[in-house]
Amino acid sequence: MQDRDEDPREPGGDTRSALIRAAIEAFGRDGYEAATTKAIAGAANANQALISYYFGSKEGLYVAAVEHIADQIGARMGPIGECVESETRRLEAELSMPVEDRRIRYFDLLCQMVDGFAEMLTDQESAAWAQVLVREQQQPGPAFDALYGRVQERVLGQMARLVARLNGESSPSAADRLTVLTIVGQVLVFRTARAAVVRFMGWETIRTQQVTRIKHAVHHNLAAMLGVEHE
Amino acid sequence: MQDRDEDPREPGGDTRSALIRAAIEAFGRDGYEAATTKAIAGAANANQALISYYFGSKEGLYVAAVEHIADQIGARMGPIGECVESETRRLEAELSMPVEDRRIRYFDLLCQMVDGFAEMLTDQESAAWAQVLVREQQQPGPAFDALYGRVQERVLGQMARLVARLNGESSPSAADRLTVLTIVGQVLVFRTARAAVVRFMGWETIRTQQVTRIKHAVHHNLAAMLGVEHE
DNA sequence: GTCTATAGTCGGATAGAC
DNA sequence: GTCTATCCGACTATAGAC
Numbered sequence: 145m146q147d148r149d150e151d152p153r154e155p156g157g158d159t160r161s162a163l164i165r166a167a168i169e170a171f172g173r174d175g176y177e178a179a180t181t182k183a184i185a186g187a188a189n190a191n192q193a194l195i196s197y198y199f200g201s202k203e204g205l206y207v208a209a210v211e212h213i214a215d216q217i218g219a220r221m222g223p224i225g226e227c228v229e230s231e232t233r234r235l236e237a238e239l240s241m242p243v244e245d246r247r248i249r250y251f252d253l254l255c256q257m258v259d260g261f262a263e264m265l266t267d268q269e270s271a272a273w274a275q276v277l278v279r280e281q282q283q284p285g286p287a288f289d290a291l292y293g294r295v296q297e298r299v300l301g302q303m304a305r306l307v308a309r310l311n312g313e314s315s316p317s318a319a320d321r322l323t324v325l326t327i328v329g330q331v332l333v334f335r336t337a338r339a340a341v342v343r344f345m346g347w348e349t350i351r352t353q354q355v356t357r358i359k360h361a362v363h364h365n366l367a368a369m370l371g372v373e374h375e
Numbered sequence: 376m377q378d379r380d381e382d383p384r385e386p387g388g389d390t391r392s393a394l395i396r397a398a399i400e401a402f403g404r405d406g407y408e409a410a411t412t413k414a415i416a417g418a419a420n421a422n423q424a425l426i427s428y429y430f431g432s433k434e435g436l437y438v439a440a441v442e443h444i445a446d447q448i449g450a451r452m453g454p455i456g457e458c459v460e461s462e463t464r465r466l467e468a469e470l471s472m473p474v475e476d477r478r479i480r481y482f483d484l485l486c487q488m489v490d491g492f493a494e495m496l497t498d499q500e501s502a503a504w505a506q507v508l509v510r511e512q513q514q515p516g517p518a519f520d521a522l523y524g525r526v527q528e529r530v531l532g533q534m535a536r537l538v539a540r541l542n543g544e545s546s547p548s549a550a551d552r553l554t555v556l557t558i559v560g561q562v563l564v565f566r567t568a569r570a571a572v573v574r575f576m577g578w579e580t581i582r583t584q585q586v587t588r589i590k591h592a593v594h595h596n597l598a599a600m601l602g603v604e605h606e
Numbered sequence: 607g608t609c610t611a612t613a614g615t616c617g618g619a620t621a622g623a624c
Numbered sequence: 625g626t627c628t629a630t631c632c633g634a635c636t637a638t639a640g641a642c
Contacts, residue, residue, distance in 0.1 A: 159625080175514075177409035180617060191627060196619060275513065282506065283406075284570040296571050321576055322592040329564025330557040336567040337559070339515040340527050345552055361553040368599040390607080411635065422609060427637060 162188040167209040172275035210287035213273045214294040224260045228253050251372045254306045265335045266350045310370050393419040398440040403506030441518035444504045445525040455491045459484050482603045485537045496566045497581045541601050
């Protein structure tokens with residue numbers, strides 16, 4: 145009955161990754177304590193004892209799950225980040241470009257990062273990731289360092305550099321970093337306060353249609369905050 | 376040894392409220408599942424069995440805790456809310472007042488609400504509350520309705536009305552409500568992503584000094600977003 | 607109202623056959 | 625690598641004396 149998406153009977157029978165996927169789902173939905181190894185093994189069509197075999201313990205599985213998330217996010221935000229960096233260098237080099245045009249390009253790049261962020265936060269596929277990440281923020285566990293180092297530092301840092309350039313500075317000040325956090329917050333709230341959001345907006349869920357409106361609202365705010373002309 | 380802040384040996388020996396206080400602490404710090412009735416009873420200098428006696432079950436205690444938080448927040452945000460409402464009515468009535476002055480007053484009221492919110496989120500005393508609330512948002516439990524009805528609906532609605540008036544409308548549009556959520560998000564992020572925040576800013580904790588800077592940054596954003604002249 | 611003691615349950619980890 | 629069976633510890637809830 146309902147043979148699932150994963151078939152652990154593959155050659156090389158990757159039970160290990162099936163366990164990680166199931167773990168992300170479970171840890172995200174129920175939290176670390178409430179999630180049980182039994183349920184995770186069940187969802188992965190694997191045996192409970194294999195968790196110890198592969199990861200040593202429940203905590204080992206959790207760490208592996210968070211690292212896997214960090215990799216996935218890196219793969220997803222990485223391209224945007226690289227694009228931003230190369231584009232930034234190109235802009236630095238083009239000395240002939242007028243300041244105002246340059247600002248608009250920086251602004252576009254910033255919007256691109258925010259959009260990627262918004263899509264990731266609300267995307268169905270990554271819903272479980274987001275839940276895990278939010279939990280990890282509030283009670284940084286043994287997996288936090290890997291997460292922060294691999295993803296957050298890079299993304300936040302890049303946004304801060306863009307904001308700094310928009311403000312005509314060469315490197316980000318404390319005020320710029322604060323601004324970045326308030327920008328991130330404008331998107332993040334739609335995940336962290338999801339329950340209140342859907343009630344307040346009268347939405348049923350947060351789908352592409354809603355995400356579009358969220359992006360639009362945040363773009364509008366950014367343009368005003370940073371003093372950029374915007375349609 | 377170490378007789379704590381609370382002395383359950385008071386006349387009327389309010390073990391009940393001691394349990395609620397300890398429960399908020401524990402549920403906030405550890406989450407619902409990880410918090411144990413044994414630890415809660417211990418922290419309250421009470422007997423474990425009394426939890427069943429007073430609240431029926433662990434879940435009963437949790438609901439009581441959330442309701443208590445809702446009451447406390449209500450008591451804290453209530454005065455601001457009432458002030459806002461009476462002030463708003465007064466402004467509606469004063470037909471002679473020029474539009475621009477009126478906008479500035481609305482803006483001030485909005486800032487006041489944001490400030491109250493920011494203080495509450497970062498305040499030491501209410502740290503445990505905030506943790507419980509954030510958790511409850513992500514996985515609305517049996518206590519969510521009471522919470523939303525008593526607090527969030529009122530606060531968000533009030534902010535939305537202020538934003539609507541600032542935009543020259545008589546009642547809040549969907550866009551206004553979205554704006555309100557992005558405003559709330561700008562403050563909320565300092566709680567929900569606390570771990571990343573302190574690293575990114577290079578802070579040790581979030582104390583009054585940092586809160587002041589947060590408020591300042593958000594005020595600046597609000598002024599730009601809503602098109603209000605601001606120092 | 608408050609206590610002790612314990613029943614009943616469940617989850618994580620391990621031993622050892624295959 | 626994967627399985628079954630089981631141990632051990634921890635937690636919630638209850639029974640019942642005071």
